[in-house]
Amino acid sequence: MRRYLIKNITILILLLFIISLTVFAILFVLPGDPAQIILGINATPETLANLRAELGLDQPFWVQYGHWIGGLLTGHGSRSINYDMPVYDLIVSRLAVTGPLALMAIVFAVIISIPLGIYAAQHQNRPGDLIVMGFTQLGLATPEFWLGILLILIFAVKWRLFSAGGFPGWDVSFGGSLKALLLPAFALGVIRASIITRLTRSSMLEVLREDYIRTARAKGLKERTVVYVHGLKNALIPVLTILGLQLGQLLAGAIIIENVYYLPGLGRLVFQAIGQRDLPVVREIVVFMAAAVIIVNFFVDFTYAFIDPRFRKR
């Protein structure tokens, strides 16, 4: 077990290192001078040089990279060029939007998909199943940002139940903020739900065909126990993997959906930061997102142990 841990953590760190280096290198060669962007198009070369020196942009690659990683490791991080504040604080403040958004989306997705998937599996090839599967096909085909737009059209433009976007801020209005996240989280969640429903269904179908399900029935267990205790626990294993992988998809979806709903989240931050050449922000968010995905998957791997004893190695 310890070997396994050490091995995987080593790989994890190596992966993060490679990602950080890649991102840094990519942004290093990216055309566009941050100093010029800060100072605007009419700035003099002299001012530009002064600012570049101040930002450390005149240093060679490895020195800059070392500085950056050093900063990250000591918990200081770098400062946003644009906002003149630690990127860390910026990420934390934006995470206050993206985090709940992703969480709500996952919750939506899970509460919709798992019961639907089980239902469909139990009613395989019957009308209920076909309807559910039809909807998931539609869900898979619908771009989430379009669903977002449609929801705005219906709920904001036509019925005026929600505002068409924007985010009041948690401290200004908790309820209002929650409401602002509702539609985007729903749009994100419904699409995820389609994938998870299909997966739950097929996984459940596979499990229900297993010999131990027959054994459980032969023991005289109630069908409910058979499905939810003997079946679900096994069926959830592949679902869990996909849920882990979905985090990456979800972050990607968040970038787009935050743009549809004008939510001041991480996705929008990185999208804008690239436009503004706020390199420290871009770098750290990309590394942060990649790390989040990798680490979540790492933990998902571990969660197997709790569900599937076969993964528990000595």
Added chain:
Amino acid sequence: MKRFFGNKNFLVGFILSAVVLGMALTSLVWTPYDANSMNPRHRLESSSFHHPLGTDQYGRDILSRVMVGAVNSIVVGLVTVSIGMGIGVLLGLAAAYFGRFADEAIMRFSDLLFAFPAVLSAILITSILGPSVINAMFAIGLFYIPIFSRLTRAVATTTWKREYVAAARACGRSEWAIVGRHILPNILSPLIIQGTIQFAVAILAEAGLSYLGLGTQPPDPSWGRMLNEAQTFMDMAPWMAIFPGLAIAWAVLGFNLLGDGLRDTLDPKMVRVR
């Protein structure tokens, strides 16, 4: 053929994607209006006989733009799948064949790609190379590499373990001959199925990137970008937001179903049941 069309998924998928394909091909020779021609007098008109899907803020015919947009989507699908498949299959074969170290390295590389939220990397890529449909295709194709390499690796590893491969080896066939005669034919069906599905995914991805302004550039019509432009006109001209989105969903649904249908009919497991 009959066994394909007997499958409902395939049949519906075939019809849906044939419509998209037909629209794209027609648009090469004829569209109701020039898709890019502006007509200030007919701005933001809703559906009418002259403009079945209405017009946009420049008075351009949305039907014509949706038709031309289909070409764009199909090209994106073809190119990205080719990139992903071409490189992915090679990597997957290499991983399966060499095993151990190479396998681990190649699979870690694909983990790496998997770990990056694709849109994020696409944003990065297009911001280095500039937003254009070519760069968007490159970005999407890049993310297809691990998908195809994993698929290839999985099928190739199991196929390589099959006894008929051992039999071929036992009678002295070279590894290349085995790849050519046994491995590739077995990978073919899953590749076709996966390719069709990734084709659909590419249409979605390109729409997303174009929606963010990172894909197809104006004035070329792209479904995603049309949605982007539609958003500020939503209360005035909702049709601008509805039809391009419908087109995306239609095409993606079509190719997804086609893929599912192919899976139903081509999957070797099904063959064995017979």
Added chain:
Amino acid sequence: MSSDLIIARDLARYFPLGGGLFTKPTAWVKAVDGVSFSVRKGESFGVVGESGCGKTTLGQMIVRLLEPTAGQVLFKGDDITHLNRRELSPFRQKIQIIFQDPYSSLDPRMTVTSIITEPLLAHGKPTKAHRRQVAADLMKKVGLRPDDQKKFPHEFSGGQRQRIGIARALCVRPELIVADEPVSALDVSIQAQVINLLGDLRDEFGLSYIFISHDISVVEHICDRIAVMYLGGIVEVAPTELFISDQRHPYSATLLAAVPRPDPNHRIQPAAMEGDVPSPIDPPPGCPFHPRCEHAFDRCRNEKPKLINVTDEHAVACFLNDGQGGVK
């Protein structure tokens, strides 16, 4: 022993367990560990053992599907253990293999003709017509209808598929066939057909077999000599009749006794042997069989017995046979 077609000397094969990009294997599975035997021309040599005893690994080393970790394989006196693909080519034609699973041993995407004549491709460029002719002849030989040449494997039943596999092995006119559980996956009535076919072909082509199976009754029926394997090593070798009448190793005796006979008058002995087969990852010290052996004494626990001849034809790896007499 110039009549020996193939000789295996101290063959061993270890498989690494665990380990990845950065770590060394945590353990080694000694699937086969020091096996020696020889097969004469025209002889059928049976290898019997329970699952995990290493019999399949042994067979694959003989046909060089697996490279031995140690030891030698000599074919008609030539050492073929470390030949490369090209050097091996002439020997490949002489040694062929038949597999257990009639499903996974045939490429589902190839026609019967392609499958049967695939070995020809490895040794030349046969014409299509030639291939068709060869395939038709072989199909007739193994009892298939030559008209079915263009069919695919899934259009055949299990027994027919096994015949296709046999035809493929015969394609290059081998002298030795390693048959790895060739009838285990078949139903009783089909099993008999294939066993008979194998016997007929042996007579017709003067083949030698290394016949690997877990089923003593099948091995007994077809083979001239039987080797019993346990945990990667041969514990007893004897001519079949001698083996049936006079097993010298306690394991052989238990194995034979455990086989249920289709004869209500012959009841099997109440389980003579308790316990499971130990894992080859962590084999017990001394004689690998001692934890299950009712005759085990101190020496068995500390020292691994070597396979020694008790008579010219009969070798046993058991300390009980050091001086005199067998188990029974």
Added chain:
Amino acid sequence: MMKKTIGLILALALMAIPVAAGADTPVRGGSMIVCQPAEPPGLDPTSNTAAAIDRVVYSNIYEGLVKVNRKGEFTPGLATGWDLSADGKVYTFHLRKGVKFHNGEVFNAEVAKWNLERAMGEKTVNAHPEFFRGIAKIETPDADTLVLTLKDVDALFIAHMAEGDAVMLPMKGYADAKSNPIGTGPFKFVKWVRGDSVTMARFDGYWNPERPYLDKVVFKFIGDASAQLAALKAGDIDVISSIAAPESAMTLSKDNRFKVTFGTSTSEVIMSTNNKVKPFDNKKVRQAMAYAIDRQTVVDLVMFGYGTPIGSHWSPGTPYYKDLTGKFPYNPEKAKALLKEAGYPDGFSATIKLPAIYSYSKRAGEVIADMLGKVGIKLKVEIVEWGQWIDRIFKKKEFELTMIGHAEPWDIGIYANPNYYFQYDSKEFQDTYAKALKAATEAQKAALFGKCQEIIADDAVNGYLFSAPALRAMKANVMGFWKNAPTIALDMTEVWRKK
């Protein structure tokens, strides 16, 4: 139909403003949330030219010696007045007495001198040190008098002193100006929530005890058109200082809870043309393009009518403006003829590179591409990231055509610099501009600056399209908000809320 409506709104808006401003008496108190599209990259206008900084802090937190009023006139700021010597080289500023910074430091001639020297110095971080480097000598005869001797006559000196780059910082509390600005303005800085808002509160020690009216002002940063609109409708904000999607102004103007104002700004949206690359080095080609562009339609399609067509690089709200829109009336036939004369009877192909961050520029690019296409000039549209735009287009001049708004006032001087990205090199213009800068009288200035406008218009250096509007929407009870934007500031000093 659409055009008529817009025209009507325009007329109404123009009529309404003077009435609205005078009808009620301003009242003290209350707070106001103003939406500003871009978040400033720091709050120090003396180290960065970003317009977003000036919009938030200039005239609100910081003040300079000279101020621009809502009509675009130069009025006293921290200087109550100034005298100009007869040779036009010596400015004597009479500083306001009793001015204090928000941190209690006193403002006097010495502080002013320090500020100017800081801007001119070797290690300056000021984006426009050239504004100050014309100063030869700074004298402070007493605490309230500042005498500046210029090296040469500079007609724009006062204009420059009225820009954000010339605001006065305290000598002690200047170091954190980027994140904790301290000035002499009517409002003092309270907090900056990154990514969201800057809050400022009434400064009780302001030199004009009558001002400001408001107790608190929050600048909230919402760049997206729909989000701005949503926030205004939801009551989260009081003012949209600049409507990002002009089409939404239409809908808003129909809602009587809100009012939409449409004024002038200093920003000229132009199709920048690389005057050094073929075929744009040919004046006839450029003129042909000028004929091929229907400016009013551009305004209609891009700005939904909210914008004023221009004929040269000078916005209508700026003094000395000369209306040159009639110089190249829309005439595709003439454009084709000119192209033929220039040797392109079948037109030609070119690429227009549009910066991704500005939606007006992408839209205008698309519209122009269509218009030029009709006379045979096929434009390939390429969208570039802002960073790339700066790098490749602005610095390396790798472009044929691009589209951008030049927001700074009085910036026609860029045409005198042959190395500026559009690479216009005209001796005639350079001479005229140099003369204009040294013009002593208003009449001379008007004539010479007018001549400058004419020269570039005639050369059709760039495609002059329209002046971006100061398009604002606000709740009906917001009073005194500047309609026009003659300078880059959102001066909240005189804004009040009707009870």
Added chain:
Amino acid sequence: MSRRLLEIENLCVEFDTPEGIARAVDGVTFHIDVGETVGLVGESGCGKSVTSLSMLGLIPSPPGRVAGGRIRFEDRDLLELDKEQLRQIRGREVSMIFQEPMTSLNPVLTIGRQVAEPLMIHRQLSKADAWDEACRWLEFVKIPAAEKRLNDYPHQLSGGMRQRVMIAMAMVCRPKLLIADEPTTALDVTIQAQILSLMSGLKKEFDMSVLLITHDLGVIAQVARRVMVMYAGQIVEQALVTDLFNDPFHPYTRGLLESIPKIGSRGQGRNVRLAEIPGTVPPLTETITGCKFARRCRHAFDRCREERPAVSSVSEGHEVRCWLKQHPEKRS
């Protein structure tokens, strides 16, 4: 003396397949007495497992369904019970063990839990009591260190141990009938011998009836009292084990017995051929009017091909589904 525990009459089970309806069980009739071990033998696909599954309503449906017949267990017709009543019988009065001990145990639940489960549902024992009882049973089936094993998961056990767990699980409620579907097929011979002897011991101890389903005639011969031979969905011959092995009547049974290589039969030299049954089993979807074995039968005559043979009695308790009037060997 012999009391009927189970009586199956004319049972038919059908499956929908892409090729049409497959009749997996086609008019099976047999009975099991109290305390009797009955063997059901046949080749793969002959319908022996389907027969056993249909007794407890475990046929996967769709695509399968019981198309006709009666299954009397004691005084009830199992086919007429509702789901709840059937559930009460499963695991309490009739339990089953299956071929693959690897896949028949739930990999994510502990051994203890799985063994205790029937006790908790059928005998309403508390969890603690059920586990104690489960532990006793594990000891009973000779699982070493049973108490520790309770918290183990199936993958931690060897194949033989898993099958012991399966047996314990099936036995905890002391069923009247144990259906063992190929219980030893996946095991090595030495382990098979252990399991068979364990089962015989349990049977004697608890005096239950056992239906042993297997393809291995050897196993049947060792364990069963009575044996039924199935071919293509029908029982073609049933008799006491001694009668069947010593004096098989049906040509299929004979063929089957003669085709097995027998240890010790080698005396005659190396070229002994085994008897073969020519051809293969017909697909279940095929409708065969006459005898299903006719096309592989050396003795078949016209009637065999036209009319389905009726069941006739050869001797006391020895029934055959064959048109042959006399013993084939005696006839030829």
